[in-house]
Amino acid sequence: MTDAFSKCRPPRELEIILASGLYPYHRPIEERLDDGEVVVGGRRVLMAGSNDYLALSTDARLKAAGVDAVRRLGSGNSGSRILNGTLTLHRTLEGELADFLGHETAMVVSTGFQANLALSPLFGRHDVLLADRHIHASLIEATRLGQAQLRRYRHNDTSHLGRLLEEVDPAAGRLILTEGMFSVTGDLCDLPGIAELARRHGARVILDSAHDVGLLGAGGRGAAEHHARQPAVDVQTLTFSKCFGTLGGAVAGPRQVIDYLRHSARAALFSASLPPSCTAAALAALDIIRTEPERRRRVLAAARRLRSGLAAIGFPLTPADTPTVPLQVGDALLCCRFWSELFDEGVMANAMLPPSVPSGKALIRLSVTAAHTDAHVDRLLEAVAVVADRLNVINRWGSEGREPSDALADPLAAASVTTPVT
The missing domain is CATH 3.40.640.10 (Type I PLP-dependent aspartate aminotransferase-like (Major domain))
Structure with a gap:
């Protein structure tokens, strides 16, 4: 007789991530500050994963x-x-x-x-x-x-x-x-x-x-x-x-x-x-x-600064001028390691794994808000550059020969399994 709860176990890929100690989710935030930073585990870190684009949640x-x-x-x-x-x-x-x-x-x-x-x-x-x-x-x-x-x-x-x-x-x-x-x-x-x-x-x-x-x-x-x-x-x-x-x-x-x-x-x-x-x-x-249109102008200026800096580092970017920016990593475990090392550098971002993205297309999603200053963005760019170099992410993409337009889903792939999250 089959137990109806036997299906309630994580997929193999997630089991590997859990066993590695690189699980990037459900990290409790203890305090949200007014300047684009948060407190997690007693540490003050830069929040680079929030959708609070106009920084109004603490207004x-x-x-x-x-x-x-x-x-x-x-x-x-x-x-x-x-x-x-x-x-x-x-x-x-x-x-x-x-x-x-x-x-x-x-x-x-x-x-x-x-x-x-x-x-x-x-x-x-x-x-x-x-x-x-x-x-x-x-x-x-x-x-x-x-x-x-x-x-x-x-x-x-x-x-x-x-x-x-x-x-x-x-x-x-x-x-x-x-x-x-x-x-x-x-x-x-x-x-x-x-x-x-x-x-x-x-x-x-x-x-x-x-x-x-x-x-x-x-x-x-x-x-x-x-x-x-x-x-x-x-x-x-x-x-x-x-x-x-x-x-x-x-x-x-x-x-x-x-x-x-x-x-x-x-x-x-x-x-x-x-x-x-x-x-x-x-x-x-x-x-x-x-x-207050200046809030929109501020976050879009921060987005341009972030995108320009990431392009200079060597990341392939989707054409846009918005504050949400995906960093292509590919392998899910490597993506979690990237997230973990960014966190160690004082930056909290978002790790996007399947089914949020297609299999083999794991990415780090960054975002900036109106609360982020130029100094915040530069700090974020520095952390990304350090981690990308340490994990050899840019060279990995180059060696695989992928262009920015190919970095996400194969347009001919069955996309019913791709379910983006907020």
Whole structure:
């Protein structure tokens, strides 16, 4: 007789990493400081893995808004939005988000992952869903919950997307699903190309703006504004855990669509609503995003400094000008060693292993925020250079003869196993 729990053991690759003492995950942070550093194990280290791009999570105004909301409304709502969990604060935030993004309305939910799961009712049995191969794990789960026929197009390859659209039955509904700024690679989707294909084929465009709203565009409205294609986006999701410095998420779009999701998206229907503190903090963050563009300028300047320095060291980089930067390592154990030695040098980064990336494509993901000074970035670059030299990472890439464009997933590989994480 088979024990149902016999499957509950780590894969062999992870067992090796655990046995090596190089396990890079679940390190508890004891204190988060205001200057882009954290305390881990009693040590003060540079945080180079956070998605808190605008450095708002420790901003006094967000803290004050959250504290005031707790005092007035309590620590939680103990109910779903549709029953007794809707606050006036939720409605206010929804209205402000819709106005900011240029949509008719929005639906606030408790996490960004949940916002993407809430899309699943839009993927009907008579639809064909065309999704970029690098979409986030939460979007992959949404496609599994939906009933649409799923076709994956090669990452950012609008020629491939166009060919797939040509093959769609004219009687089927067409939806294109992509991220604005991709969470692992930091590159932007080809929204102009996607918008043109959507217009030509009568397809709807759904954009996950988790990493780009608040960061990109003249007004901080994200990749759609950056590309001057906001009207081409039919439905947009976002999270408050990146640029907004708190927790939560939202889906924005036409009123008819959002009202439909309010009554059919099980991820939202059967989940407690966003707590008052996070809702109030998100409202405060939105006001800062609107009124303090210098935060965006600061983090993007830090990103340019980081990317320029990494290129000088010899790392192949994906073409982008964003604060998320992948360092290609390849071997999972070597990637964990790279992470560990960076930590020893006083830098906490992110080790991205399969299934977050394809097998054999492990990488270190770095990110900078508005809290990082030029001195911080230079310190990060120095640590990366020391570790890369010690582990011979750059020469290893050169000897394998890979170009920067090949550094991530093989475009012909089956990408269903690639599930990027936040």
